[in-house]
Amino acid sequence: xxxxxxxxxxxxxxxxxxxxxxxxxxxxxxxxxxxxxxxxxxxxxxxxxxxxxxxxxxxxxxxxxxxxxxxxxxxxxxxxxxxxxxxxxxxxxxxxxxxxxxxxxxxxxxxxxxxxxxxxxxxxxxxxxxxxxxxxxxxxxxxxxxxxxxxxxxxxxxxxxxxxxxxxxxxxxxxxxxxxxxxxxxxxxxxxxxxxxxxxxxxxxxxxxxxxxxxxxxxxxxxxxxxxxxxxxxxxxxxxxxxxxxxxxxxxxxxxxxxxxxxxxxxxxxxxxxxxxxxxxxxxxxxxxxxxxxxxxxxxxxxxxxxxxxxxxxxxxxxxxxxxxxxxxxxxxxxxxxxxxxxxxxxxxxxxxxxxxxxxxxxxxxxxxxxxxxxxxxxxxxxx
Amino acid sequence: xxxxxxxxxxxxxxxxxxxxxxxxxxxxxxxxxxxxxxxxxxxxxxxxxxxxxxxxxxxxxxxxxxxxxxxxxxxxxxxxxxxxxxxxxxxxxxxxxxxxxxxxxxxxxxxxxxxxxxxxxxxxxxxxxxxxxxxxxxxxxxxxxxxxxxxxxxxxxxxxxxxxxxxxxxxxxxxxxxxxxxxxxxxxxxxxxxxxxxxxxxxxxxxxxxxxxxxxxxxxxxxxxxxxxxxxxxxxxxxxxxxxxxxxxxxxxxxxxxxxxxxxxxxxxxxxxxxxxxxxxxxxxxxxxxxxxxxxxxxxxxx
Numbered sequence: 001x002x003x004x005x006x007x008x009x010x011x012x013x014x015x016x017x018x019x020x021x022x023x024x025x026x027x028x029x030x031x032x033x034x035x036x037x038x039x040x041x042x043x044x045x046x047x048x049x050x051x052x053x054x055x056x057x058x059x060x061x062x063x064x065x066x067x068x069x070x071x072x073x074x075x076x077x078x079x080x081x082x083x084x085x086x087x088x089x090x091x092x093x094x095x096x097x098x099x100x101x102x103x104x105x106x107x108x109x110x111x112x113x114x115x116x117x118x119x120x121x122x123x124x125x126x127x128x129x130x131x132x133x134x135x136x137x138x139x140x141x142x143x144x145x146x147x148x149x150x151x152x153x154x155x156x157x158x159x160x161x162x163x164x165x166x167x168x169x170x171x172x173x174x175x176x177x178x179x180x181x182x183x184x185x186x187x188x189x190x191x192x193x194x195x196x197x198x199x200x201x202x203x204x205x206x207x208x209x210x211x212x213x214x215x216x217x218x219x220x221x222x223x224x225x226x227x228x229x230x231x232x233x234x235x236x237x238x239x240x241x242x243x244x245x246x247x248x249x250x251x252x253x254x255x256x257x258x259x260x261x262x263x264x265x266x267x268x269x270x271x272x273x274x275x276x277x278x279x280x281x282x283x284x285x286x287x288x289x290x291x292x293x294x295x296x297x298x299x300x301x302x303x304x305x306x307x308x309x310x311x312x313x314x315x316x317x318x319x320x321x322x323x324x325x326x327x328x329x330x331x332x333x334x335x336x337x338x339x340x341x342x343x344x345x346x347x348x349x350x351x352x353x354x355x356x357x358x359x360x361x362x363x364x365x366x367x368x369x370x371x372x373x374x375x376x377x378x379x380x381x382x383x384x
Numbered sequence: 385x386x387x388x389x390x391x392x393x394x395x396x397x398x399x400x401x402x403x404x405x406x407x408x409x410x411x412x413x414x415x416x417x418x419x420x421x422x423x424x425x426x427x428x429x430x431x432x433x434x435x436x437x438x439x440x441x442x443x444x445x446x447x448x449x450x451x452x453x454x455x456x457x458x459x460x461x462x463x464x465x466x467x468x469x470x471x472x473x474x475x476x477x478x479x480x481x482x483x484x485x486x487x488x489x490x491x492x493x494x495x496x497x498x499x500x501x502x503x504x505x506x507x508x509x510x511x512x513x514x515x516x517x518x519x520x521x522x523x524x525x526x527x528x529x530x531x532x533x534x535x536x537x538x539x540x541x542x543x544x545x546x547x548x549x550x551x552x553x554x555x556x557x558x559x560x561x562x563x564x565x566x567x568x569x570x571x572x573x574x575x576x577x578x579x580x581x582x583x584x585x586x587x588x589x590x591x592x593x594x595x596x597x598x599x600x601x602x603x604x605x606x607x608x609x610x611x612x613x614x615x616x617x618x619x620x621x622x623x624x625x626x627x628x629x630x631x632x633x634x635x636x637x638x639x640x641x642x643x644x645x646x647x648x649x650x651x652x653x654x655x656x657x658x659x660x661x662x663x664x665x666x667x668x669x670x671x672x673x674x675x676x677x678x679x680x681x682x683x684x685x686x687x
Contacts, residue, residue, distance in 0.1 A: 021477035024470060050473040054466060055504030062463035062501065066434065066470025069457055072477040092460055196455050196471060198430050198483055203450035205458035212447055 001177045007168035008033035010138040010175050011077055011103040011161065014145025016047045017183045018101070020075035021190075024052040024063035026082060029115050030165045031105045034077040057082035061089035061100070068098035069204060071195040073149065077103035079165070080121040081110060087125065090158075094129030094220065096205055099152035099159070099190070101145060106265065106316075107165040108351040116352020117165040119265065119317035123293070123325045129220055131159040131227055132293040134264040136250075138173040140291075143244055146178070147234050150187050154230060155223045165352065167266040178242050186241055227295045248297035250289040251304055253279065257286030259367055260308040262301075262330055264290045267316055267348075267355050274360035285364065290326060298333045305334070310342045312367050314359075314380075316349040323347075323376045344373040348380040397576045399425050408451035410443045413608025415598030415615060417443060418572040419517040420452075420488070423596075426582035427513075429454060430483050432475070434468040436498060437461040438490030439524045439600075440517070462497040464489040465505040468512040484513055484586050491518040491532035495553050506562035509590040515582075516555070516593075519600035527603040534623075536668055537656045539603070544659040551671065556595055556629065563632035564591040570626060571597040573615030577626055577638055597624045605655020614653060621645040622676040627683065635683045647672055 005013070011034045015023065023042065025035040041047035050067075054060045057078050068074045078086065083104055093100050104122050108114035122132060133148060135141045141163050148159035163169055196204060208216065232247050239245035252272050254260055263271045268289030278285045288304050290297065305311050315324025322328060327345035334341055346363050349355040359380055366378055403424035410417035416439050424431070431454045435441050441458055445451045459467035464487035472485040489498055494516040502514060521539045522528040529539040531553040542548040559567050566588045570578040578596065585592040599615055601608040618624040619639050626638040647669050651657040660668075 022470065022473045024466075024473075050477055052466075052469055052473055052510070053508065055500060055507075059463065059466040059501045059504055062460060062466045063470030063473070066457060066459070066467040066472075067474030067477070068470075070432075070471045070474025070478065070480075072474035074474070088460055089463070196432055196457055197475070197480065198432060198455060201450075201453060201455040203444060203447070203452070203456040203458065205447075206444060206450065206456070207442055207446040207458075209446055 002174055003177055004172050005138060005175050006033060006170050006172050007138045007141050007163050008105070008170065009037050010141040011145060011163070012037035012041065013175070013177060014142045014161070015075040016041050017178060017180060018075065018146050018149045018187060019073060019184070019189070020047070020049050021072040022050050022052065022064070022067035022074045023076060024054050024060045024067070025076045026054050026057045026060045026078070028057070028079045028082040030107060030169045031077050031079040031082070031103070034103055057085045058089060061086040061093065064100045065089060065093050065096060065098050068100050069096065069196045071190065071192055071197070073190040074100045075102070076100065077105070079105040080107035083121050083125060084109065087128070090125055090128035090130060093158045095216070097156040097220070099156050101148045101152055101159050101161065103145070104160050104162045105165050105169045106162055114351045115165060117167060117316070118350045118352065122160060122162050123317050125160070126294060126325070129157065129224070130294065131157055133159065133161050134291055134293060135161065135163045135168065136266050136268045136289060138168065138171070138175045139244065140246065141168070142175055142177070143238065143242070143246055146183060146187060147238055147246055150234050151227065151230055153190050155227060156192070157220070157223060157227070162265070164266045182241055186238065224295050228297060228299070231292060246291065248292040249300045249304065250291060252287040252289070254286035254288055254304050254308070256284055258284040258309045259286070259364060260305050260311050261285065261287045261360060261363070262290065262305070262311060262313040262326060263287060264293065264326060265316065267314055270355055270357060271314070271360055274357035277357060278361070278364065283364070296329050296333070301330060301333045302337055306338050306341065308341070310344065310367050312344045312346055312363050314346045314348055314363065316355065318347055318350065342372040344378060345376055346378045346380050353381060398422065398579050401425065403429060403453045405451050405453065407449070408443050408445055411602050413599070413601040413611040414439070414443070415572045415600060415611050416440060416517045416519060419578070419596045419598045422572070422575045422578050423515060423582045424452070424454065426579045427484055427486070427586050432457065432471055432483055432485050434459050434464050434471060434485070434487045436464040436489050436493045437524070438493050439519070440488060440490070442524060461493055463501055464493055464498050465502040465512065465514055468514070469505050469510040472511055487512055487514045489516055490524070491516060491520060492522045492530040495531040495555050503562065506559060506564050506591045506593070509564060511589055511591070513585050513592045513594065515596065517596045517598040519598050519603060520552070521600070521603050523600045523603040535671065536660050536664055538659060539656070547659065559593045560629045560632040562591070564593060565589070565631055566592040567595070567629040568627070569595045569597070569624065571615045571619050571624060572599070573612050574619065574626060574639065581628070603656070605658070606653055610653050614650065617645065617650040621647045621650050621672065623647055623650065623672055625676065625679055627679065633686070635679070635686045637679070637683045644676065
């Protein structure tokens with residue numbers, strides 16, 4: 001069934017079709033519609049779930065972890081300040097191996113107060129042990145939630161499904177809602193091997209000495225390393241059933257490209273428009289959109305961009321005192337493999353500043369002029 | 385007939401069955417261990433405990449061991465109440481509607497860092513049993529003051545020269561203001577009363593709050609053999625009266641005092657109060673008297 005819906009509602013429908021059993025959430029702009037619709041679904045029993053209307057995001061994640069540990073499929077959503085407030089518990093969810101799935105609407109961090117998009121909120125959570133999916137359209141949002149449940153529950157690692165504030169969260173697009181029966185077939189109920197129950201008492205997360213802690217973290221990393229192959233496999237399985245493939249990256253006209261843009265989120269869809277225009281003019285450009293940031297798809301990125309002459313990474317984020325965050329990752333992917341490939345790092349669109357097709361023309365201008373990047377950060381559109 | 389009577393075994397006032405085993409790492413004379421032991425006797429095995437950072441997150445024993453026969457979720461410091469709500473919701477969604485989900489926290493995790501989540505849970509009347517074992521300071525981190533520390537007490541962050549100069553936070557009144565179905569105070573010095581209250585709380589639906597006085601010899605600079613004595617004296621001198629509150633309004637006094645004892649003897653058994661002058665003790669006595677009178681009036685008003 002096709003339906004016109006906003007990105008936030010695509011998250012809600014993802015949670016519904018995934019048959020989330022416990023939802024604990026707190027409102028924050030621009031996430032509110034996600035939980036409004038879910039609370040309606042719970043109230044009218046379209047979704048058989050318990051909705052805990054908590055008093056903070058910190059409690060939202062705490063309740064989600066508790067519910068997940070008890071063996072329930074758990075979904076929540078937040079944004080920016082709310083995600084930052086959850087920080088401690090993001091570690092708790094991954095460290096405790098609770099496969100919570102959460103939507104996060106990318107919103108710039110205060111101060112000054114901003115409700116508009118950039119990626120510093122979610123990228124600040126890089127090292128918390130969550131799988132991170134970045135989406136570029138509402139269909140992808142819905143499809144990713146369903147797949148995230150499957151991947152997370154297989155690996156017992158939580159997932160974050162991320163979309164841009166307003167350019168996606170509040171933008172209406174046509175979304176194909178998959179048939180519930182087929183989704184059930186794709187995503188069987190959550191049945192963890194071990195859970196919190198008096199029938200089989202265990203103590204979870206107790207005092208862990210240096211004799212054991214190290215191994216627990218080693219195992220988390222080892223399972224994280226299984227994610228790339230699993231995401232590809234799950235994506236193919238999903239494609240077989242629903243006709244849409246998701247994977248770690250999306251390649252657009254990269255095959256013969258001299259210049260490749262590397263993007264994420266909705267900036268990646270804008271890039272496609274710019275590329276079509278530039279190709280008409282005879283410039284051989286392509287776009288590589290990174291859909292999974294953690295674990296980082298090193299191999300995919302390496303194989304796709306190695307044939308290009310130059311690469312431009314467009315970051316809607318910054319690690320202060322370093323560079324754009326995707327830029328760092330791409331450089332580290334190529335180091336020791338293709339050291340001579342010129343990689344340029346651009347920062348654009350912080351705090352919701354528009355990123356348009358002309359942004360890409362400007363970026364291309366820089367890349368065409370120079371043989372290699374002389375600066376680590378090239379700012380686009382900033383009033384210096 | 386009289387001989388038959390003699391032959392009869394002593395009748396135990398609490399069930400013999402233990403859900404807490406030897407091997408825990410509590411200190412000598414620890415009130416918190418008694419609180420857990422008695423509570424589990426009342427609640428039985430169909431229990432899940434959510435324990436935030438507190439003495440009990442250590443007492444239970446290190447990974448991969450546990451001294452309890454019930455499952456434990458060691459949760460984040462400020463999340464005991466809402467972790468329990470999450471567990472309860474999760475268990476219900478997977479078909480277990482019977483298990484009592486308990487948040488088991490110290491006074492720091494209840495009065496201070498956990499109060500926001502606790503207030504949220506109580507306002508929603510989530511179906512959990514919240515138990516605070518109160519040893520009146522951050523004992524696990526080495527005796528720092530909490531908002532449960534009483535007036536006059538020494539701690540490592542309220543040194544003698546600057547002892548705690550504010551009263552203990554009235555958490556029971558705060559909880560009563562949430563109009564939850566059941567609140568009770570208890571003391572490890574009155575195990576039958578504690579047992580009865582835990583059992584009663586188990587069978588009530590909604591948020592139940594049990595506040596257990598639990599001496600800490602290490603932090604109070606008291607003798608470990610005085611733990612029971614102190615936890616009886618504190619009731620008898622009305623510093624920690626034992627009462628119940630139903631739906632935030634109906635107060636019942638459980639241990640009535642024919643003769644209310646003065647607080648001085650109680651204070652003198654604890655090194656944490658050693659520095660107090662007579663003037664300060666007199667002030668504290670006045671405060672206890674005033675609060676006691678107010679409680680009696682409230683109880684009377686409910687009858």
